[in-house]
Amino acid sequence: MTVGLSHTLDQAGERQVIHEIVTAAPSALNGDDAAVLYPAAPNSRTVAATDMMVEGRHFRRDWSTAAEIGQKAIVRNFADIEAMGARPTAALLAIAAPGETPVDFVRGIAQGIAERCAVYNAELVGGDLTRSDSLVINVTAMGSLGGSGAPLTLDGARAGQKLVAHGKIGYSGAGLALLQRFGRALPPELEELWPLIDAHCAPTLSPGRGVIARATGSTAMTDNSDGLVRDVGHLAQRSGVRIDLDRAAIAPDPLLAAAGAVLDIDPWEWVLTGGEDHTLLATTYKAAPSGFREVGRVMRGTGVTISGEEPRYREGWEGFA
Amino acid sequence: MTVGLSHTLDQAGERQVIHEIVTAAPSALNGDDAAVLYPAAPNSRTVAATDMMVEGRHFRRDWSTAAEIGQKAIVRNFADIEAMGARPTAALLAIAAPGETPVDFVRGIAQGIAERCAVYNAELVGGDLTRSDSLVINVTAMGSLGGSGAPLTLDGARAGQKLVAHGKIGYSGAGLALLQRFGRALPPELEELWPLIDAHCAPTLSPGRGVIARATGSTAMTDNSDGLVRDVGHLAQRSGVRIDLDRAAIAPDPLLAAAGAVLDIDPWEWVLTGGEDHTLLATTYKAAPSGFREVGRVMRGTGVTISGEEPRYREGWEGFA
Structure with a gap:
């Protein structure tokens, strides 16, 4: 079942909206209390970063499509994973939104997330949805740092480089x-x-x-x-x-x-x-x-x-x- | 340097507020573009969950202390990690808050998070801070599922148990x-x-x-x-x-x-x-x-x-x- 473009989150209800999100950005790891990631390569370490975007401050709905907002949320986080020298593998999405937000808008965010995750062979593995006066989107990214070498840190620059x-x-x-x-x-x-x-x-x-x-x-x-x-x-x-x-x-x-x-x-x-x-x-x-x-x-x-x-x-x- | 109880986020500025958070909930893994977690035990898998709390809906400042709000944010997430049969190891905190929010309130949240993380031998390894009209707190928890056995899933109950x-x-x-x-x-x-x-x-x-x-x-x-x-x-x-x-x-x-x-x-x-x-x-x-x-x-x-x-x-x- 899909709901019409004109439906709001209030009209659709939590369960249906989550169904729309996981349909747009499917993952076999999603759907339980927490996501169990794929077994990591031996010797690798997990890397994690989180980023919150607030409507009016980090995006405007009259400037960006929903898919673009989802894309931006992923890139902001995945860049932080890449900046350690690691490979992004998974994302979690939490959305707080007013009840009158169109379901189509949330679906678009999920589509944008799925699109960008696909480029990295990463998946949207879990999330949360709640009601709020403001529209707030939080993405947490996880990645894998291979081997036992040091990550690329802020304190690693040396004169002569x-x-x-x-x-x-x-x-x-x-x-x-x-x-x-x-x-x-x-x-x-x-x-x-x-x-x-x-x-x-x-x-x-x-x-x-x-x-x-x-x-x-x-x-x-x-x-x-x-x-x-x-x-x-x-x-x-x-x-x-x-x-x-x-x-x-x-x-x-x-x-x-x-x-x-x-x-x-x-x-x-x-x-x-x-x-x-x-x-x-x-x-x-x-x-x-x-x-x-x-x-x-x-x-x-x-x-x-x-x-x-x-x-x-x-x-x-x-x-x- | 610490700032006075009466200072707001606007007065203190982003850098000082983040300093207050990492002082209240310190971790050697914090402070770079992303957090690199400790090497996991062989054969273990990473588990992750995220949860968003909105003021007025999930907590009220006249009902809960800041530390209690931080404690609740951790338990909501760590329970989801435990519910897979896994051990919580790390948390990420994203806060969107009005500029007039007291620094002391944010520090209190971090103290509550640190207190509950300590019980699990987990750490607050990273986060994000941004401005918003509403107060929104997002915690993402990560954990470790040991061994190669199945996690405890929602679909694993059997008649006779x-x-x-x-x-x-x-x-x-x-x-x-x-x-x-x-x-x-x-x-x-x-x-x-x-x-x-x-x-x-x-x-x-x-x-x-x-x-x-x-x-x-x-x-x-x-x-x-x-x-x-x-x-x-x-x-x-x-x-x-x-x-x-x-x-x-x-x-x-x-x-x-x-x-x-x-x-x-x-x-x-x-x-x-x-x-x-x-x-x-x-x-x-x-x-x-x-x-x-x-x-x-x-x-x-x-x-x-x-x-x-x-x-x-x-x-x-x-x-x-």
Whole structure:
């Protein structure tokens, strides 16, 4: 049985809504008091992270589709798993929502989650559903860290290493700025800028990059979630080093420059402080791993510089700013 | 550095609040993009469950202390881990809260979590903090299922088994009814009824009972979270059996009877539909495991009966009721 698009959570009831979620994102591990994950490889360790998204703060229903919200919830969490050098394997979803929320919206979130989990060969293994005045979505991700080697931690960067990156930097911030100006009604002549909005509403992350970086000798990693200067600064502070970003390597690309011209905003702001790109940032003595590019150097000292100079912008995105 | 009791989350800022949480509930596994759990025993599997609590629906700040709310959040989750026959090892905490929430309140939640985790030798290994109009607390629990035997599932009950229980039944429902009548201002002459309120605000669960039940041959287990008839009915339905509860074994004890007399409520209502006790309910062919008592029998058929008769009350607590 499926319920109509116009049904609300109140009308459908808890059991039916959960049925819709597990139909959209099926897993043989789901459906009991707790999920028992598949047996892990010998010597591997379980990795876990959790992330809460609040409507109006982390997403807006007039800016993102339900599927995009689900996709974003997964990528935010899986990037944290990848940033340890681990492989995401499972997710748990808790939703608090008003009773008048359409069932179709919750089903869409589950579809977006299933879509992104499939890319990682991961599954939605359990969850919780409850009533609330605000719409709040919590995803917890679990992963597997293979072998007995160290994970990629924030304190593992050493002077003499390269800083390498996998993924776009600044796209999410630019997409948010476009949404703030135009909503989803981007003028037809600006159609080329849609990838920036997509990067904000449903960021992507190629699976396995964290594992590859760890396997090829990286020692530290994080993802660009709160803003480049803030996240790299966190890595530098925890490792007791200075990180010098290469101005040319991180300079706004033509798409960011075009969005900057349309909105009359310096695109460096999105690059340095935008965050939410979930770009992986690693340090290594070796050549940039497959899929990564060199974007800076680790040096003695403290703080973050850009080709030796102070960053033009440094404020990042903070949960309680 | 610690901040004063009167500080709000807005005044303290994200970093300071997180510092308060990890100080109250410390773990060497915390503090990176994701938590890498301790290496698991060979042949064990990871178990995970998640649960969201919303202010006004799952707790009230004028009824529960912050520590009690943290304790309840842990027990709700750890009971689900135990109900698989597994041992809880770690928890993740995500909080969405208004900026005017006192830091002391969040610290209290973390203290309650740490206190209950300590009983299980588990740790708070990570989390998330964000701003929201509503106060929402999400805890995800992880555990370890030892050996290669089957977990204790909802579909494992078989005709001819006993139903056994560990923990009080009906106390949480009675405590809620007392709070609804008196708030925390329980008249001095009713002081003996405080254990019922405590059972509602900060339920307890002795660690290791799920593991013991699995080790001694139980085949199915759940916990009493939504109401006895509903939860046992779920077990019966998933296993394709009838479960007959023993009227004498589950009859209201003198404390429940006293509360019922004070409130003019039939205490059977709390026993059969109250829920939130997180009593473990298992089925076994053998003698009741240590800490468990026999409360019924598994038979051919469908549904739930009480010494052969229809339950007087059967509605339970549902997330979207």
